[in-house]
Amino acid sequence: MNNKIKKILKKKNKSKIVCLTAYSKNIAEIIDDHADIVLVGDSLGSVLYNYDTTRKVNLNMMIEHTKSARMGVKKSLLVIDLPYNTYRSKSEALKSSKKAIKETKCDAVKVEGGTRVKEIVKHLVKNRIPVLGHIGVTPQTTKGKFRSKGKNESEKRKLLKDAQDLEQSGAFGIVLECIYSDISKQITNSINIPTIGIGASVNCDGQVLVTDDLIGLNETKFRFVKKFGNVKKNIKVAITKYKNSVKQKKFPSKKNSY
Ligand code: KIV
Numbered sequence: 001m002n003n004k005i006k007k008i009l010k011k012k013n014k015s016k017i018v019c020l021t022a023y024s025k026n027i028a029e030i031i032d033d034h035a036d037i038v039l040v041g042d043s044l045g046s047v048l049y050n051y052d053t054t055r056k057v058n059l060n061m062m063i064e065h066t067k068s069a070r071m072g073v074k075k076s077l078l079v080i081d082l083p084y085n086t087y088r089s090k091s092e093a094l095k096s097s098k099k100a101i102k103e104t105k106c107d108a109v110k111v112e113g114g115t116r117v118k119e120i121v122k123h124l125v126k127n128r129i130p131v132l133g134h135i136g137v138t139p140q141t142t143k144g145k146f147r148s149k150g151k152n153e154s155e156k157r158k159l160l161k162d163a164q165d166l167e168q169s170g171a172f173g174i175v176l177e178c179i180y181s182d183i184s185k186q187i188t189n190s191i192n193i194p195t196i197g198i199g200a201s202v203n204c205d206g207q208v209l210v211t212d213d214l215i216g217l218n219e220t221k222f223r224f225v226k227k228f229g230n231v232k233k234n235i236k237v238a239i240t241k242y243k244n245s246v247k248q249k250k251f252p253s254k255k256n257s258y
Contacts, residue, residue, distance in 0.1 A: 002107055004077040005130055005172050008036050012194045017173075017206025019196050020214075023048060023065045027211055028072030037132075037196070038073050039110065039208060040066040042081040042140070047212050054139045055084040059096055066104035078106040079132050084140040087111055090123040097129045110175065112138035114162020118169045125170030133166035133174040135159060136200065148199065150183035163187045163195070175208060176200035178224065199224030 011017050019037035022028035023044045031038055044065055045057040059082075066080045080100050087093035097109045108130035111117055121131050136149045136159065150156050159179060166174050173194045176184050181201035188195045188203055197204030199222065209225065212218035216230040245251035 001172075002077070002130060004036075004107060008077060008194060009172060011036070012192070012205050017194055017196055019206055019208035020211045021208070022069045022072065022211060024068045025070075025072040028069040030072075031211065032073045032076050035076050036206070037079055037208070038069060038076045039079045039132075040069050040081060040106070041110075041210065042083045043210050047210060047218050057083040059083055059086050059100065063100055063103050066100065066106050070104055070106065077108060078104075079108045079110050080104060080106045081110045087117070087120055090120055093120045093124055094127055094129070097124055097127075101129065108132055108172070110134055112140045114159070115165045118165040121166060121169035121171055131169075131171045132196075133163075133171040134177065135162045135166070135174060135179075136176050137178040139177075146178060148178040148180060150180040156183045156186070159183055160187055160190065163191050167191045167193050173205075176204055 008017055017037065018035045019039055020031045020035045021039050021041045021043060022031050023040060028038055040062060042054040042057040042062065044061070045051040045054045051057065062080055062083055066078070070078060082093070082096055082100070086096040093111070100106060100109060109124065110132040111121065112134045114133065114135045121133065124131050137146045139146070150159050160183070163174055171193060173196055176187065176195050176197045178199040179197070181203055184195065184197055184200040185203035188205060194205035196206040196208050198208045210218065213220045213225045214228045216227045216232050242251065
């Protein structure tokens with residue numbers, strides 16, 4: 001098993017796992033010093049391309065962004081999201097994963113779904129592809145508005161079974177997206193692999209957020225997002241200074257000229 005994955009597994013019940021998204025080298029490089037996992041998520045479809053669904057993201061887009069992120073990631077585990085319609089069968093999943101890993105040199109793939117994808121996960125793991133699972137709200141297959149999961153007993157039972165099936169299939173961790181606190185606690189306590197929450201409470205073994213959201217570059221209204229910075233404001237300040245310097249003929253100065 002990959003040493004980075006071993007280190008992440010050891011954190012369960014000891015210290016929190018930090019995971020963030022990156023779609024390019026410069027951001028990935030900053031995150032690499034602070035995160036255990038860098039995820040090239042298919043959220044890039046909405047964040048960068050303004051798509052109304054992640055279903056429009058394809059494998060080549062994911063590969064190009066992961067190649068860029070790879071240049072910035074030296075220490076963290078680099079995970080690529082397999083996009084919609086690239087893992088409908090065991091053979092398709094293996095083909096997509098092999099292509100992604102070969103072309104990007106990433107460490108692992110992430111797939112959405114629990115019990116539904118257990119045979120696919122098993123097949124990937126058997127073929128030495130490390131897999132991160134993703135249950136709860138799964139944007140690739142959610143139609144309409146996202147609604148948090150695990151409110152009633154049947155949803156709770158399903159989520160628990162999804163998590164247990166993923167663990168049994170050999171996934172090294174599971175992203176829990178928009179899951180009620182009590183069931184994310186129950187899932188986290190009932191499996192031996194780490195859970196990484198997004199909108200799934202502090203009860204998870206780690207947390208993930210979309211970096212563009214937390215740094216205040218991407219406008220989003222999801223309740224689970226906290227804005228930890230205001231990069232957009234800083235960019236505006238720099239761009240205004242540049243514009244004024246150009247207009248006032250202060251830039252470029254002799255120092256910036258040949
Ligand atoms: O696509 C993504 O960025 C994700 C995370 C939000 C978990 O799946």
